[in-house]
Amino acid sequence: MNERSERALQRGYVLVEMLVSIAIIGALLGVLLQFAIAAQEAVTVQADVADLQQRLRVAAEALRHDLLAAGAGGVNGPLADAFAPILPARTGSAGADPELSAHADRISITYVPDTRSQTALTIGMGGPGAPLAIDPNAPGCPADGSCGFTRGDRALVFSAGAHDVFTVADVSGSSATISPAAALSHTYPAGSRVVGVVQRVYYLDRPGKRLMLYDGDRSDLPLVDHVVDLRFTYYVDPAADAVRPPPADGSSCAYAPGTPPVPLLDDLGGLAPTLVPPSRLTDGPVCGLSPHRFDADLLRVRRIGVTVRLETESAALRGSGPAFLTRGTSAGGAKYVPDLQVTFDVAPRNMPAFAGRGH
Amino acid sequence: MDRRAAGFALVEVLMAACLVITVAVAVSQISAAAVRASYAARVRTLAAMLAAQKMEQLRSLRWSRTRIGTPAVTVPVSDVSTDLSSDPPTDAGPGLSPSPAGTLDSNVPFYVDYLDAGGTWVGHGATPPGAAVYVRRWAVQPLDSDPDDILVLQVIVTTTADAVAHQARFVSVLTRKP
Numbered sequence: 001m002n003e004r005s006e007r008a009l010q011r012g013y014v015l016v017e018m019l020v021s022i023a024i025i026g027a028l029l030g031v032l033l034q035f036a037i038a039a040q041e042a043v044t045v046q047a048d049v050a051d052l053q054q055r056l057r058v059a060a061e062a063l064r065h066d067l068l069a070a071g072a073g074g075v076n077g078p079l080a081d082a083f084a085p086i087l088p089a090r091t092g093s094a095g096a097d098p099e100l101s102a103h104a105d106r107i108s109i110t111y112v113p114d115t116r117s118q119t120a121l122t123i124g125m126g127g128p129g130a131p132l133a134i135d136p137n138a139p140g141c142p143a144d145g146s147c148g149f150t151r152g153d154r155a156l157v158f159s160a161g162a163h164d165v166f167t168v169a170d171v172s173g174s175s176a177t178i179s180p181a182a183a184l185s186h187t188y189p190a191g192s193r194v195v196g197v198v199q200r201v202y203y204l205d206r207p208g209k210r211l212m213l214y215d216g217d218r219s220d221l222p223l224v225d226h227v228v229d230l231r232f233t234y235y236v237d238p239a240a241d242a243v244r245p246p247p248a249d250g251s252s253c254a255y256a257p258g259t260p261p262v263p264l265l266d267d268l269g270g271l272a273p274t275l276v277p278p279s280r281l282t283d284g285p286v287c288g289l290s291p292h293r294f295d296a297d298l299l300r301v302r303r304i305g306v307t308v309r310l311e312t313e314s315a316a317l318r319g320s321g322p323a324f325l326t327r328g329t330s331a332g333g334a335k336y337v338p339d340l341q342v343t344f345d346v347a348p349r350n351m352p353a354f355a356g357r358g359h
Numbered sequence: 360m361d362r363r364a365a366g367f368a369l370v371e372v373l374m375a376a377c378l379v380i381t382v383a384v385a386v387s388q389i390s391a392a393a394v395r396a397s398y399a400a401r402v403r404t405l406a407a408m409l410a411a412q413k414m415e416q417l418r419s420l421r422w423s424r425t426r427i428g429t430p431a432v433t434v435p436v437s438d439v440s441t442d443l444s445s446d447p448p449t450d451a452g453p454g455l456s457p458s459p460a461g462t463l464d465s466n467v468p469f470y471v472d473y474l475d476a477g478g479t480w481v482g483h484g485a486t487p488p489g490a491a492v493y494v495r496r497w498a499v500q501p502l503d504s505d506p507d508d509i510l511v512l513q514v515i516v517t518t519t520a521d522a523v524a525h526q527a528r529f530v531s532v533l534t535r536k537p
Contacts, residue, residue, distance in 0.1 A: 017368075017369055020369070021369050021372050021373075024372075024373065024376070025372065025376055028376045028379075028380055031380065032380055032383050035383055035387045036383060038387065039386065039387040039390045042390045042391070042393070042394050043390050046390070046393050046394060046397050049401075050397055050400075053400060053401055053404060056404070057404065060408065064411075235419065237421070269450075270441070270449075270450045271420075271421060271438045271440055271441055271450065271454070272420065272438065272441035272443075272448040272449075272454075273419045273420075273448075274447075302419045303415060303416065303419040341477065342405065342408055342477075342478055343412070343478065344408050344411060344412050344415075345411075345412045345415040345416055345419075346415050347415040347416075347418040352536075353421065353422075353423045354423070354425070
């Protein structure tokens with residue numbers, strides 16, 4: 001009897017104790033869970049935030065690198081004397097925009113890389129699609145009979161206002177000829193310059209939300225995903241005579257004949273590079289020969305403004321409102337990562353500067 | 360003996376719970392540190408981009424030579440009138456003329472501008488506006504060995520956004536092209 005009551009007492013005491021401890025543990029777990037949920041959300045979001053920043057850096061670095069080089073590596077003078085190294089449109093052998101078009105979210109950049117493939121035509125072409133007979137012994141050419149050109153290279157040929165960028169389809173070292181993959185727009189005469197170039201076309205695939213990079217030939221690939229906006233702005237030298245003047249008494253696409261030659265470009269006033277709307281990059285005066293004509297204002301571009309906007313990969317981290325270009329499902333809280341937008345400027349180092357208004 | 364054992368179990372449970380909580384709080388501190396680090400990375404990235412932006416703006420100003428007259432003589436052409444602290448730039452500033460001393464250490468008008476958390480220009484002058492998060496200062500100094508043709512450009516971006524001071528500093532040399 002005594003033993004039984006003692007056991008009962010003991011059992012009751014254990015039950016109360018258990019309830020108390022369950023209550024305490026429950027309370028503690030509640031607190032713990034709150035920490036855990038917050039930490040878990042933060043950790044999930046951090047991966048996306050880091051990814052967002054990383055993608056921004058990749059996009060900015062790629063664009064900056066190529067814009068800095070635009071027009072570089074001139075042969076017998078800067079590339080800008082032959083054509084516009086920066087164009088606000090898509091160029092290349094596939095899907096090129098028509099000449100004299102301007103798009104805020106597309107840019108074509110051309111420069112001569114560290115190549116020794118710089119030569120000239122020894123005899124005029126037989127026709128627009130004929131092989132180009134090059135001088136394999138031009139100064140600096142490697143001694144391989146074809147001045148270092150190999151199949152698949154992009155090459156630029158230019159002469160007297162006309163130019164073409166083409167892919168080298170075939171090289172013959174024995175006859176010192178290179179064949180273009182497609183017919184050129186002109187039949188180039190002897191003496192035309194032929195140079196290996198790099199062509200880079202950056203554009204926004206708006207439906208696919210991707211920053212695309214096209215090499216002018218066949219490689220047309222996404223560079224960065226979840227890019228929702230891309231804009232290029234152009235700052236030009238405001239002086240009318242900021243483009244290389246023709247020889248005395250001569251004329252060019254930017255100068256009418258006269259002594260001295262009369263600039264055709266508008267004087268935009270001031271000295272600092274001036275922001276121009278895309279319409280000004282297509283309204284003339286026009287340089288080059290069809291089908292590769294371009295606006296003379298592009299020859300006085302001194303600075304490019306680039307605006308890139310990226311969003312998080314996961315729609316769960318995107319909400320609604322001005323911070324998001326594409327609506328997501330986030331209701332706020334920790335899972336809320338606004339679009340990342342930056343604007344940066346690049347002053348291409350190889351766009352030749354001619355002093356304006358000093359004449 | 361049984362009773363004591365039961366009492367000890369309660370203390371044990373409480374201690375274990377306390378331990379678990381302590382560990383959990385410590386772990387959540389780690390993720391808080393990760394959040395701070397990724398924010399700091401963003402601030403630094405933006406600061407570097409903003410510094411590069413001003414550097415490119417400085418480098419795009421006219422700093423060349425031209426030939427005038429008959430017979431032709433070559434004279435330097437320099438932009439000494441653009442105010443880069445305004446957005447868009449105006450023609451009422453110092454351009455690439457040598458900056459006074461101390462433009463990198465204090466807010467000297469024409470050599471400082473202010474940007475918000477997203478990197479958008481919000482003002483200039485000696486006093487930062489309320490929205491300013493980034494302070495961008497720059498200096499233009501002729502190189503001692505060739506003061507007429509070579510400039511040393513410096514840009515510093517600091518931020519007040521955080522207790523930890525972030526800074527991006529860019530230095531570049533601008534040479535007059537023929």
